[in-house]
Amino acid sequence: MIPSDAPGTCLVLEKVSKHFGGLRAVDGVTLEIRAGERRAIIGPNGAGKTTLFNLITGEFPVTAGRIWFFGQEITHLPPHRRAALGIGRTFQITNLFPKLTVLENVLLAVQGLRPTKYVMHRPIWGYPELQQQARHLIERVGLWEKRDLPLTNLSYGEQRQVEVLLALAGGPKLLLLDEPTAGLSPGETRVIVEIIRSLDPTITVLLIEHDMDVAFEVADRITVLHFGRVLAEGTKAEIKANREVQNIYLGAGTGS
Protein backbone atom coordinates (compact mmCIF):
# COMPACT_ATOMS: atom_id res chain seq x y z
CA MET A 1 0.00 0.00 0.00
CA ILE A 2 1.32 3.38 -0.91
CA PRO A 3 0.37 5.63 1.96
CA SER A 4 -1.90 8.06 0.34
CA ASP A 5 -2.15 11.71 0.85
CA ALA A 6 -5.56 10.96 -0.54
CA PRO A 7 -7.96 13.40 1.00
CA GLY A 8 -9.80 11.97 3.94
CA THR A 9 -6.93 9.90 5.27
CA CYS A 10 -5.93 10.95 8.76
CA LEU A 11 -3.34 8.49 9.92
CA VAL A 12 -1.34 5.85 8.10
CA LEU A 13 0.98 3.35 9.71
CA GLU A 14 3.11 1.28 7.36
CA LYS A 15 4.68 -1.88 8.79
CA VAL A 16 5.45 -0.14 12.04
CA SER A 17 7.46 -2.16 14.55
CA LYS A 18 8.80 -1.61 18.02
CA HIS A 19 11.16 -4.12 19.56
CA PHE A 20 12.36 -3.98 23.12
CA GLY A 21 15.38 -6.25 22.93
CA GLY A 22 13.91 -9.59 21.88
CA LEU A 23 10.35 -8.58 22.64
CA ARG A 24 8.37 -7.57 19.59
CA ALA A 25 5.84 -5.32 21.29
CA VAL A 26 4.57 -4.01 17.98
CA ASP A 27 5.37 -6.13 14.98
CA GLY A 28 4.73 -4.83 11.49
CA VAL A 29 1.44 -3.06 12.09
CA THR A 30 -0.20 -1.46 9.08
CA LEU A 31 -3.22 0.76 9.69
CA GLU A 32 -5.12 3.36 7.78
CA ILE A 33 -7.55 5.61 9.60
CA ARG A 34 -9.93 7.89 7.75
CA ALA A 35 -10.46 11.44 8.94
CA GLY A 36 -13.40 11.58 11.31
CA GLU A 37 -13.34 7.86 11.90
CA ARG A 38 -13.95 6.36 15.33
CA ARG A 39 -11.67 3.38 15.58
CA ALA A 40 -11.32 1.10 18.56
CA ILE A 41 -8.24 -0.98 19.14
CA ILE A 42 -8.84 -4.04 21.24
CA GLY A 43 -6.67 -6.93 22.23
CA PRO A 44 -5.54 -8.88 25.28
CA ASN A 45 -3.10 -7.44 27.80
CA GLY A 46 0.35 -7.11 26.34
CA ALA A 47 -0.93 -6.97 22.77
CA GLY A 48 1.04 -3.77 22.17
CA LYS A 49 -1.85 -1.33 22.15
CA THR A 50 -0.29 1.32 24.41
CA THR A 51 3.09 0.88 22.72
CA LEU A 52 1.38 1.59 19.42
CA PHE A 53 0.04 4.83 20.91
CA ASN A 54 3.50 5.77 22.10
CA LEU A 55 4.79 5.27 18.57
CA ILE A 56 2.06 7.46 17.11
CA THR A 57 2.69 10.28 19.60
CA GLY A 58 6.46 9.93 19.33
CA GLU A 59 7.15 8.96 22.92
CA PHE A 60 9.13 5.97 21.58
CA PRO A 61 11.07 5.93 18.31
CA VAL A 62 9.96 3.20 15.94
CA THR A 63 12.26 0.25 15.30
CA ALA A 64 11.01 0.03 11.72
CA GLY A 65 8.21 1.35 9.56
CA ARG A 66 6.80 4.73 8.75
CA ILE A 67 3.96 6.92 9.98
CA TRP A 68 2.01 9.56 8.05
CA PHE A 69 -0.38 12.12 9.45
CA PHE A 70 -2.61 13.85 6.90
CA GLY A 71 -0.09 13.08 4.18
CA GLN A 72 2.92 14.33 6.12
CA GLU A 73 5.49 11.85 7.29
CA ILE A 74 5.93 12.15 11.05
CA THR A 75 8.00 9.02 11.72
CA HIS A 76 10.90 10.96 13.19
CA LEU A 77 9.20 14.03 14.63
CA PRO A 78 9.53 14.57 18.40
CA PRO A 79 6.33 14.43 20.50
CA HIS A 80 5.84 18.19 20.84
CA ARG A 81 5.97 18.66 17.07
CA ARG A 82 3.38 15.95 16.57
CA ALA A 83 1.20 17.58 19.22
CA ALA A 84 1.50 20.83 17.29
CA LEU A 85 0.29 19.06 14.15
CA GLY A 86 -2.85 18.04 16.04
CA ILE A 87 -2.27 14.74 17.81
CA GLY A 88 -3.64 14.65 21.34
CA ARG A 89 -3.71 11.72 23.73
CA THR A 90 -4.80 10.52 27.14
CA PHE A 91 -2.98 8.01 29.28
CA GLN A 92 -4.12 4.65 30.59
CA ILE A 93 -2.56 5.40 33.96
CA THR A 94 -3.74 8.89 34.89
CA ASN A 95 -0.94 11.25 33.93
CA LEU A 96 -1.76 14.73 35.18
CA PHE A 97 -0.10 17.38 37.33
CA PRO A 98 -1.17 16.21 40.80
CA LYS A 99 0.05 19.14 42.90
CA LEU A 100 -1.25 21.82 40.57
CA THR A 101 -4.83 23.01 40.75
CA VAL A 102 -7.49 21.89 38.29
CA LEU A 103 -7.33 25.29 36.62
CA GLU A 104 -3.55 25.18 36.32
CA ASN A 105 -3.75 21.70 34.83
CA VAL A 106 -6.12 22.86 32.14
CA LEU A 107 -4.23 26.13 31.58
CA LEU A 108 -1.08 24.16 30.85
CA ALA A 109 -2.98 22.21 28.24
CA VAL A 110 -4.61 25.31 26.76
CA GLN A 111 -1.33 27.18 26.33
CA GLY A 112 0.60 24.10 25.16
CA LEU A 113 0.29 24.96 21.49
CA ARG A 114 0.43 28.74 21.83
CA PRO A 115 3.51 30.94 21.81
CA THR A 116 2.25 32.32 25.13
CA LYS A 117 3.92 29.37 26.83
CA TYR A 118 7.29 31.09 26.43
CA VAL A 119 6.23 34.35 28.09
CA MET A 120 8.26 34.94 31.27
CA HIS A 121 7.51 38.47 32.37
CA ARG A 122 3.72 38.58 32.63
CA PRO A 123 1.61 36.73 35.15
CA ILE A 124 -0.54 34.00 33.69
CA TRP A 125 -3.75 35.57 34.99
CA GLY A 126 -3.06 38.45 32.63
CA TYR A 127 -4.30 36.35 29.71
CA PRO A 128 -8.10 36.47 29.75
CA GLU A 129 -8.46 34.43 26.57
CA LEU A 130 -6.51 31.54 28.11
CA GLN A 131 -8.58 31.74 31.28
CA GLN A 132 -11.75 31.90 29.22
CA GLN A 133 -10.92 28.80 27.25
CA ALA A 134 -9.86 26.93 30.38
CA ARG A 135 -13.10 27.88 32.08
CA HIS A 136 -15.09 26.73 29.09
CA LEU A 137 -13.38 23.33 29.19
CA ILE A 138 -13.69 22.88 32.94
CA GLU A 139 -17.35 23.81 32.89
CA ARG A 140 -17.91 21.17 30.26
CA VAL A 141 -17.36 18.51 32.93
CA GLY A 142 -18.88 20.57 35.73
CA LEU A 143 -15.69 21.00 37.77
CA TRP A 144 -15.54 24.80 37.75
CA GLU A 145 -16.40 24.95 41.46
CA LYS A 146 -13.34 22.84 42.18
CA ARG A 147 -10.94 24.76 39.93
CA ASP A 148 -8.70 25.91 42.77
CA LEU A 149 -8.32 22.50 44.37
CA PRO A 150 -5.11 20.58 43.86
CA LEU A 151 -5.78 17.88 41.34
CA THR A 152 -5.06 15.07 43.84
CA ASN A 153 -8.11 16.19 45.82
CA LEU A 154 -10.43 15.17 42.99
CA SER A 155 -12.02 11.74 42.90
CA TYR A 156 -10.56 9.21 40.50
CA GLY A 157 -13.55 9.58 38.20
CA GLU A 158 -13.10 13.33 38.07
CA GLN A 159 -9.41 12.92 37.35
CA ARG A 160 -10.25 10.69 34.40
CA GLN A 161 -12.47 13.47 33.08
CA VAL A 162 -9.65 15.99 33.42
CA GLU A 163 -7.41 13.49 31.63
CA VAL A 164 -9.70 13.75 28.59
CA LEU A 165 -10.03 17.53 28.96
CA LEU A 166 -6.29 18.06 28.69
CA ALA A 167 -6.19 16.06 25.48
CA LEU A 168 -9.01 18.15 24.03
CA ALA A 169 -7.60 21.53 25.06
CA GLY A 170 -5.23 21.85 22.13
CA GLY A 171 -8.03 21.23 19.62
CA PRO A 172 -6.58 17.99 18.23
CA LYS A 173 -7.41 16.56 14.83
CA LEU A 174 -6.56 13.08 16.06
CA LEU A 175 -7.43 12.04 19.58
CA LEU A 176 -5.83 8.94 21.08
CA LEU A 177 -7.72 7.67 24.09
CA ASP A 178 -5.92 5.00 26.09
CA GLU A 179 -8.58 3.15 28.10
CA PRO A 180 -10.38 6.31 29.15
CA THR A 181 -12.88 4.37 31.28
CA ALA A 182 -10.37 2.09 33.03
CA GLY A 183 -11.38 1.56 36.64
CA LEU A 184 -14.52 3.68 36.46
CA SER A 185 -17.95 2.85 37.81
CA PRO A 186 -20.76 2.36 35.26
CA GLY A 187 -22.05 5.86 36.04
CA GLU A 188 -18.64 7.47 35.58
CA THR A 189 -18.13 5.45 32.42
CA ARG A 190 -21.31 6.97 31.00
CA VAL A 191 -19.92 10.47 31.57
CA ILE A 192 -16.75 9.70 29.62
CA VAL A 193 -18.67 7.95 26.84
CA GLU A 194 -20.94 10.97 26.53
CA ILE A 195 -17.90 13.24 26.25
CA ILE A 196 -16.51 11.08 23.45
CA ARG A 197 -19.85 10.90 21.66
CA SER A 198 -20.31 14.65 21.87
CA LEU A 199 -16.99 15.35 20.17
CA ASP A 200 -16.87 17.29 16.94
CA PRO A 201 -17.40 14.63 14.20
CA THR A 202 -14.39 15.91 12.28
CA ILE A 203 -12.07 14.78 15.08
CA THR A 204 -10.60 11.39 14.40
CA VAL A 205 -10.67 9.17 17.47
CA LEU A 206 -8.48 6.17 18.14
CA LEU A 207 -9.59 4.36 21.25
CA ILE A 208 -8.04 1.56 23.26
CA GLU A 209 -10.74 -0.05 25.30
CA HIS A 210 -11.19 -3.15 27.38
CA ASP A 211 -14.86 -2.53 27.99
CA MET A 212 -16.47 -4.15 24.94
CA ASP A 213 -19.74 -2.29 25.41
CA VAL A 214 -17.89 1.02 25.26
CA ALA A 215 -15.79 -0.03 22.27
CA PHE A 216 -18.80 -1.25 20.32
CA GLU A 217 -20.83 1.80 21.25
CA VAL A 218 -18.26 4.44 20.33
CA ALA A 219 -16.37 2.96 17.38
CA ASP A 220 -17.23 2.60 13.71
CA ARG A 221 -14.52 0.08 13.06
CA ILE A 222 -12.44 -2.14 15.26
CA THR A 223 -8.88 -3.37 14.98
CA VAL A 224 -7.79 -6.38 17.01
CA LEU A 225 -4.16 -6.56 18.07
CA HIS A 226 -2.59 -9.78 19.27
CA PHE A 227 1.09 -10.18 20.15
CA GLY A 228 1.89 -6.93 18.39
CA ARG A 229 0.20 -7.90 15.13
CA VAL A 230 -3.09 -6.95 13.57
CA LEU A 231 -5.25 -10.04 13.94
CA ALA A 232 -8.40 -8.65 12.41
CA GLU A 233 -9.95 -5.42 11.30
CA GLY A 234 -13.52 -4.68 10.40
CA THR A 235 -16.92 -3.45 11.43
CA LYS A 236 -18.44 -4.43 14.75
CA ALA A 237 -20.42 -7.21 13.15
CA GLU A 238 -17.39 -8.60 11.36
CA ILE A 239 -15.32 -8.57 14.51
CA LYS A 240 -18.06 -10.18 16.54
CA ALA A 241 -18.40 -12.90 13.95
CA ASN A 242 -14.66 -13.49 13.55
CA ARG A 243 -13.88 -16.92 14.99
CA GLU A 244 -10.20 -16.17 15.63
CA VAL A 245 -11.11 -13.11 17.61
CA GLN A 246 -13.67 -15.04 19.58
CA ASN A 247 -11.06 -17.62 20.46
CA ILE A 248 -8.31 -15.35 21.65
CA TYR A 249 -10.22 -12.44 23.00
CA LEU A 250 -13.92 -12.74 23.48
CA GLY A 251 -13.39 -16.20 24.93
CA ALA A 252 -13.49 -19.57 23.24
CA GLY A 253 -16.78 -21.40 23.31
CA THR A 254 -19.02 -18.39 23.61
CA GLY A 255 -19.51 -18.08 19.86
CA SER A 256 -22.94 -19.11 18.68
Added chain:
Amino acid sequence: MRNGAWIRNVTVAGGVVVLLFLPHLIPAYYTHLLILTFIYGLMAMSLDLLMGYTGLTSFGHAAYFGAAAYAVGILTTRYHVHFSVAMLGGLIVAFMMALIFGLMATRATEVYFLIITLALGMGVWGLAYRWVSVTGGDNGLPGIPPPDLGLPWSLSDPVNMYYFVLTFFTLACFFLSRFVHSPFGLSLRGIRESESRMRVLGYHTWLHKYTVFVIAGTFSGLGGVLYAFYNRFVSPADVHITASAEAVLMVILGGAGTLFGPVLGAGLVVFLRNLISAYTRRWLLILGVTYVLVVMYAPGGVIGAMKGTFSRLRAKMIPTPVPGGHPQKVKLQRENPDEEVLTR
Protein backbone atom coordinates in the same frame (compact mmCIF):
# COMPACT_ATOMS: atom_id res chain seq x y z
CA MET B 1 -5.48 33.45 43.56
CA ARG B 2 -6.05 37.11 42.93
CA ASN B 3 -8.27 37.82 45.94
CA GLY B 4 -5.24 37.72 48.20
CA ALA B 5 -3.25 39.94 45.85
CA TRP B 6 -3.67 43.17 47.80
CA ILE B 7 -2.81 41.46 51.11
CA ARG B 8 0.28 40.20 49.39
CA ASN B 9 1.17 43.63 48.03
CA VAL B 10 0.76 45.23 51.45
CA THR B 11 2.92 42.55 53.04
CA VAL B 12 5.64 42.99 50.45
CA ALA B 13 5.56 46.80 50.71
CA GLY B 14 5.66 46.55 54.53
CA GLY B 15 8.59 44.15 54.29
CA VAL B 16 10.52 46.48 52.03
CA VAL B 17 9.94 49.45 54.38
CA VAL B 18 11.12 47.40 57.36
CA LEU B 19 14.21 46.32 55.44
CA LEU B 20 14.92 49.94 54.51
CA PHE B 21 15.07 51.06 58.15
CA LEU B 22 16.48 47.89 59.64
CA PRO B 23 20.21 48.72 59.55
CA HIS B 24 19.56 51.77 61.72
CA LEU B 25 17.74 49.74 64.34
CA ILE B 26 19.96 46.71 64.74
CA PRO B 27 23.61 46.20 65.68
CA ALA B 28 26.12 46.38 62.83
CA TYR B 29 26.85 42.68 63.15
CA TYR B 30 23.28 41.82 62.24
CA THR B 31 23.46 44.12 59.25
CA HIS B 32 26.43 42.08 58.13
CA LEU B 33 24.46 38.86 58.53
CA LEU B 34 21.51 40.33 56.63
CA ILE B 35 23.76 41.27 53.70
CA LEU B 36 25.02 37.69 53.61
CA THR B 37 21.42 36.47 53.77
CA PHE B 38 20.49 38.52 50.70
CA ILE B 39 23.55 37.32 48.81
CA TYR B 40 23.08 33.64 49.63
CA GLY B 41 19.34 34.15 49.28
CA LEU B 42 19.90 35.03 45.63
CA MET B 43 21.81 31.81 45.12
CA ALA B 44 19.17 29.77 46.96
CA MET B 45 16.26 31.40 45.15
CA SER B 46 17.83 30.76 41.78
CA LEU B 47 18.58 27.16 42.75
CA ASP B 48 14.95 26.78 43.76
CA LEU B 49 13.91 27.59 40.20
CA LEU B 50 15.58 24.30 39.31
CA MET B 51 14.90 22.29 42.46
CA GLY B 52 11.50 23.40 43.63
CA TYR B 53 9.86 24.55 40.44
CA THR B 54 11.30 22.31 37.75
CA GLY B 55 12.22 19.30 39.91
CA LEU B 56 15.88 19.26 38.92
CA THR B 57 18.16 19.10 41.94
CA SER B 58 21.49 20.68 41.07
CA PHE B 59 24.41 19.87 43.30
CA GLY B 60 26.76 22.31 41.64
CA HIS B 61 24.98 25.59 41.95
CA ALA B 62 27.87 27.32 43.74
CA ALA B 63 29.84 26.98 40.50
CA TYR B 64 28.01 29.91 38.86
CA PHE B 65 28.09 31.91 42.07
CA GLY B 66 31.83 31.28 42.44
CA ALA B 67 32.71 31.77 38.79
CA ALA B 68 31.01 35.17 38.78
CA ALA B 69 32.77 36.09 42.02
CA TYR B 70 36.11 35.06 40.54
CA ALA B 71 35.42 37.02 37.38
CA VAL B 72 34.77 40.15 39.47
CA GLY B 73 37.90 39.46 41.50
CA ILE B 74 40.12 39.05 38.45
CA LEU B 75 38.63 42.00 36.57
CA THR B 76 38.97 44.41 39.50
CA THR B 77 42.28 43.37 41.05
CA ARG B 78 44.16 42.67 37.84
CA TYR B 79 42.58 44.89 35.23
CA HIS B 80 41.17 47.58 37.54
CA VAL B 81 38.03 47.97 35.50
CA HIS B 82 35.05 50.04 36.58
CA PHE B 83 32.78 48.15 38.97
CA SER B 84 29.89 48.15 36.49
CA VAL B 85 32.09 46.43 33.91
CA ALA B 86 33.18 43.91 36.53
CA MET B 87 29.55 43.24 37.47
CA LEU B 88 28.58 42.74 33.86
CA GLY B 89 31.63 40.55 33.35
CA GLY B 90 30.67 38.39 36.32
CA LEU B 91 27.14 37.96 35.05
CA ILE B 92 28.35 37.10 31.56
CA VAL B 93 30.74 34.48 32.92
CA ALA B 94 27.95 32.85 34.95
CA PHE B 95 25.62 33.08 31.97
CA MET B 96 28.12 31.52 29.55
CA MET B 97 29.00 28.80 31.99
CA ALA B 98 25.34 27.89 32.51
CA LEU B 99 24.89 27.98 28.74
CA ILE B 100 27.63 25.38 28.27
CA PHE B 101 27.04 23.26 31.38
CA GLY B 102 23.32 23.29 30.73
CA LEU B 103 23.84 21.52 27.41
CA MET B 104 25.39 18.62 29.28
CA ALA B 105 23.26 18.60 32.42
CA THR B 106 19.74 19.07 31.07
CA ARG B 107 19.99 15.94 28.96
CA ALA B 108 19.67 14.02 32.21
CA THR B 109 17.05 14.02 34.93
CA GLU B 110 16.77 13.10 38.60
CA VAL B 111 19.84 11.56 40.16
CA TYR B 112 21.80 11.66 36.91
CA PHE B 113 21.24 15.39 36.66
CA LEU B 114 22.43 15.72 40.24
CA ILE B 115 25.60 13.74 39.53
CA ILE B 116 26.43 15.67 36.36
CA THR B 117 25.96 19.05 38.03
CA LEU B 118 28.03 17.84 40.96
CA ALA B 119 30.85 16.77 38.62
CA LEU B 120 30.75 20.06 36.72
CA GLY B 121 30.81 21.95 40.01
CA MET B 122 33.82 19.96 41.15
CA GLY B 123 35.49 20.77 37.86
CA VAL B 124 35.08 24.46 38.51
CA TRP B 125 36.43 24.02 42.01
CA GLY B 126 39.44 22.16 40.60
CA LEU B 127 40.04 25.04 38.23
CA ALA B 128 39.86 27.60 41.02
CA TYR B 129 42.19 25.53 43.15
CA ARG B 130 44.77 24.53 40.54
CA TRP B 131 44.89 27.32 37.99
CA VAL B 132 47.05 29.37 40.28
CA SER B 133 48.21 31.94 37.74
CA VAL B 134 44.66 33.10 37.20
CA THR B 135 42.78 32.32 40.37
CA GLY B 136 45.53 32.58 42.96
CA GLY B 137 44.95 28.93 43.87
CA ASP B 138 44.47 28.17 47.52
CA ASN B 139 45.29 31.77 48.46
CA GLY B 140 42.27 33.02 46.61
CA LEU B 141 41.91 36.54 45.32
CA PRO B 142 42.22 39.15 48.06
CA GLY B 143 41.85 42.88 47.81
CA ILE B 144 38.72 43.27 45.70
CA PRO B 145 37.76 46.94 46.02
CA PRO B 146 34.17 47.84 46.92
CA PRO B 147 32.25 49.47 44.07
CA ASP B 148 32.97 53.17 43.70
CA LEU B 149 29.63 54.70 42.80
CA GLY B 150 31.15 58.17 42.36
CA LEU B 151 28.81 59.35 45.11
CA PRO B 152 29.61 60.81 48.52
CA TRP B 153 28.75 57.48 50.16
CA SER B 154 31.47 54.91 50.36
CA LEU B 155 30.48 51.28 50.00
CA SER B 156 33.16 50.26 52.47
CA ASP B 157 30.57 51.29 55.04
CA PRO B 158 28.48 48.13 55.66
CA VAL B 159 25.26 50.15 55.96
CA ASN B 160 25.73 51.64 52.50
CA MET B 161 26.71 48.21 51.21
CA TYR B 162 23.49 46.92 52.73
CA TYR B 163 21.47 49.27 50.55
CA PHE B 164 23.56 48.44 47.50
CA VAL B 165 22.92 44.71 47.94
CA LEU B 166 19.29 45.24 48.94
CA THR B 167 18.67 47.12 45.70
CA PHE B 168 19.81 44.23 43.55
CA PHE B 169 18.15 41.71 45.81
CA THR B 170 14.79 43.50 45.57
CA LEU B 171 15.08 43.84 41.82
CA ALA B 172 15.92 40.16 41.49
CA CYS B 173 12.97 39.22 43.74
CA PHE B 174 10.70 41.32 41.57
CA PHE B 175 11.86 39.68 38.35
CA LEU B 176 11.84 36.18 39.80
CA SER B 177 8.35 36.62 41.18
CA ARG B 178 7.12 37.75 37.76
CA PHE B 179 8.96 34.81 36.29
CA VAL B 180 7.50 32.05 38.47
CA HIS B 181 3.95 33.32 38.00
CA SER B 182 4.28 33.61 34.23
CA PRO B 183 3.05 31.05 31.71
CA PHE B 184 6.64 29.87 31.39
CA GLY B 185 6.89 29.49 35.17
CA LEU B 186 3.75 27.36 35.16
CA SER B 187 5.24 25.20 32.42
CA LEU B 188 8.20 24.48 34.71
CA ARG B 189 5.91 23.22 37.45
CA GLY B 190 4.16 21.13 34.83
CA ILE B 191 7.48 19.56 33.89
CA ARG B 192 8.15 18.84 37.55
CA GLU B 193 4.81 17.08 37.89
CA SER B 194 4.82 15.15 34.61
CA GLU B 195 7.26 15.69 31.81
CA SER B 196 5.72 13.00 29.59
CA ARG B 197 2.33 14.71 29.75
CA MET B 198 3.94 18.06 28.96
CA ARG B 199 5.51 16.62 25.82
CA VAL B 200 2.26 15.34 24.40
CA LEU B 201 0.64 18.69 25.21
CA GLY B 202 3.09 20.25 22.79
CA TYR B 203 5.88 21.49 25.06
CA HIS B 204 9.46 21.17 23.94
CA THR B 205 10.36 20.29 27.51
CA TRP B 206 14.11 20.23 27.01
CA LEU B 207 14.09 23.83 25.83
CA HIS B 208 12.19 24.88 28.94
CA LYS B 209 14.61 23.05 31.22
CA TYR B 210 17.64 24.46 29.45
CA THR B 211 16.26 28.00 29.59
CA VAL B 212 15.55 27.85 33.30
CA PHE B 213 18.97 26.30 33.88
CA VAL B 214 20.64 29.30 32.25
CA ILE B 215 18.42 31.78 34.09
CA ALA B 216 19.12 30.09 37.42
CA GLY B 217 22.85 30.10 36.74
CA THR B 218 22.82 33.79 35.87
CA PHE B 219 20.91 34.81 39.01
CA SER B 220 23.28 32.70 41.08
CA GLY B 221 26.02 34.67 39.34
CA LEU B 222 24.42 37.91 40.50
CA GLY B 223 24.74 36.62 44.05
CA GLY B 224 28.39 35.82 43.37
CA VAL B 225 29.08 39.30 41.97
CA LEU B 226 27.65 40.95 45.09
CA TYR B 227 29.50 38.48 47.27
CA ALA B 228 32.86 39.38 45.70
CA PHE B 229 32.24 43.09 46.26
CA TYR B 230 31.09 42.61 49.81
CA ASN B 231 33.51 39.96 50.99
CA ARG B 232 36.39 41.49 48.99
CA PHE B 233 37.94 38.08 48.85
CA VAL B 234 37.19 34.96 46.80
CA SER B 235 38.66 31.56 47.50
CA PRO B 236 38.14 27.99 46.23
CA ALA B 237 35.95 27.36 49.30
CA ASP B 238 33.27 29.52 47.67
CA VAL B 239 32.92 27.11 44.75
CA HIS B 240 33.48 23.95 46.75
CA ILE B 241 30.88 21.20 46.87
CA THR B 242 30.06 22.14 50.47
CA ALA B 243 28.95 25.56 49.21
CA SER B 244 26.70 23.86 46.66
CA ALA B 245 25.37 21.50 49.32
CA GLU B 246 24.66 24.45 51.58
CA ALA B 247 22.58 26.05 48.82
CA VAL B 248 20.53 22.85 48.55
CA LEU B 249 20.13 22.92 52.33
CA MET B 250 18.88 26.51 52.24
CA VAL B 251 16.22 25.61 49.69
CA ILE B 252 14.99 22.60 51.65
CA LEU B 253 15.09 24.37 55.03
CA GLY B 254 13.15 27.33 53.72
CA GLY B 255 10.73 25.44 51.52
CA ALA B 256 11.33 24.22 47.97
CA GLY B 257 8.92 25.45 45.32
CA THR B 258 8.26 28.77 47.04
CA LEU B 259 9.95 31.99 46.05
CA PHE B 260 10.84 33.40 49.46
CA GLY B 261 11.32 30.14 51.33
CA PRO B 262 14.92 29.78 50.12
CA VAL B 263 15.68 33.31 51.38
CA LEU B 264 14.44 32.31 54.83
CA GLY B 265 16.52 29.16 54.51
CA ALA B 266 19.56 31.22 53.60
CA GLY B 267 18.91 33.45 56.61
CA LEU B 268 18.59 30.42 58.86
CA VAL B 269 21.90 28.97 57.68
CA VAL B 270 23.73 32.31 57.85
CA PHE B 271 22.44 33.18 61.31
CA LEU B 272 22.91 29.67 62.71
CA ARG B 273 26.44 29.53 61.41
CA ASN B 274 27.47 32.88 62.76
CA LEU B 275 25.55 33.00 66.04
CA ILE B 276 26.08 29.42 67.12
CA SER B 277 29.73 29.37 66.15
CA ALA B 278 30.24 32.03 68.83
CA TYR B 279 29.36 29.39 71.43
CA THR B 280 30.57 26.16 69.92
CA ARG B 281 32.72 24.98 67.07
CA ARG B 282 30.20 22.19 66.51
CA TRP B 283 27.76 24.46 64.74
CA LEU B 284 27.59 22.07 61.79
CA LEU B 285 26.14 19.53 64.21
CA ILE B 286 23.36 21.95 65.12
CA LEU B 287 22.75 22.71 61.46
CA GLY B 288 22.59 18.99 60.72
CA VAL B 289 20.09 18.36 63.52
CA THR B 290 17.97 21.30 62.35
CA TYR B 291 18.00 19.90 58.85
CA VAL B 292 16.93 16.44 60.01
CA LEU B 293 14.14 17.90 62.15
CA VAL B 294 12.85 20.05 59.29
CA VAL B 295 12.85 17.16 56.84
CA MET B 296 11.07 14.93 59.38
CA TYR B 297 8.50 17.33 60.78
CA ALA B 298 8.17 20.08 58.20
CA PRO B 299 8.93 18.60 54.80
CA GLY B 300 7.60 21.80 53.22
CA GLY B 301 10.31 23.77 54.99
CA VAL B 302 9.78 26.84 57.15
CA ILE B 303 7.35 28.36 54.63
CA GLY B 304 5.42 25.12 54.35
CA ALA B 305 5.08 24.87 58.14
CA MET B 306 3.94 28.49 58.32
CA LYS B 307 1.35 27.99 55.60
CA GLY B 308 0.09 24.83 57.29
CA THR B 309 -0.33 26.60 60.63
CA PHE B 310 -2.03 29.53 58.95
CA SER B 311 -4.60 27.43 57.11
CA ARG B 312 -5.28 25.34 60.23
CA LEU B 313 -5.90 28.52 62.19
CA ARG B 314 -8.17 29.83 59.49
CA ALA B 315 -10.12 26.57 59.35
CA LYS B 316 -10.64 26.82 63.12
CA MET B 317 -11.74 30.43 63.02
CA ILE B 318 -14.06 30.02 60.03
CA PRO B 319 -15.87 26.72 60.44
CA THR B 320 -18.49 27.57 57.83
CA PRO B 321 -17.62 27.36 54.13
CA VAL B 322 -15.44 30.16 52.90
CA PRO B 323 -17.35 33.06 51.38
CA GLY B 324 -16.81 33.55 47.69
CA GLY B 325 -17.76 30.05 47.14
CA HIS B 326 -16.09 26.69 47.11
CA PRO B 327 -18.27 24.77 49.54
CA GLN B 328 -16.51 21.55 48.58
CA LYS B 329 -13.11 22.88 49.36
CA VAL B 330 -13.15 22.32 53.11
CA LYS B 331 -15.24 19.20 52.85
CA LEU B 332 -13.07 17.45 50.34
CA GLN B 333 -9.88 18.13 52.12
CA ARG B 334 -11.05 17.12 55.54
CA GLU B 335 -13.71 14.50 55.13
CA ASN B 336 -12.46 12.34 52.33
CA PRO B 337 -8.97 11.31 53.25
CA ASP B 338 -9.63 7.87 51.72
CA GLU B 339 -10.31 9.38 48.36
CA GLU B 340 -6.67 9.95 47.77
CA VAL B 341 -5.88 6.34 48.58
CA LEU B 342 -8.39 5.21 46.02
CA THR B 343 -6.72 7.13 43.26
CA ARG B 344 -3.38 5.50 43.79
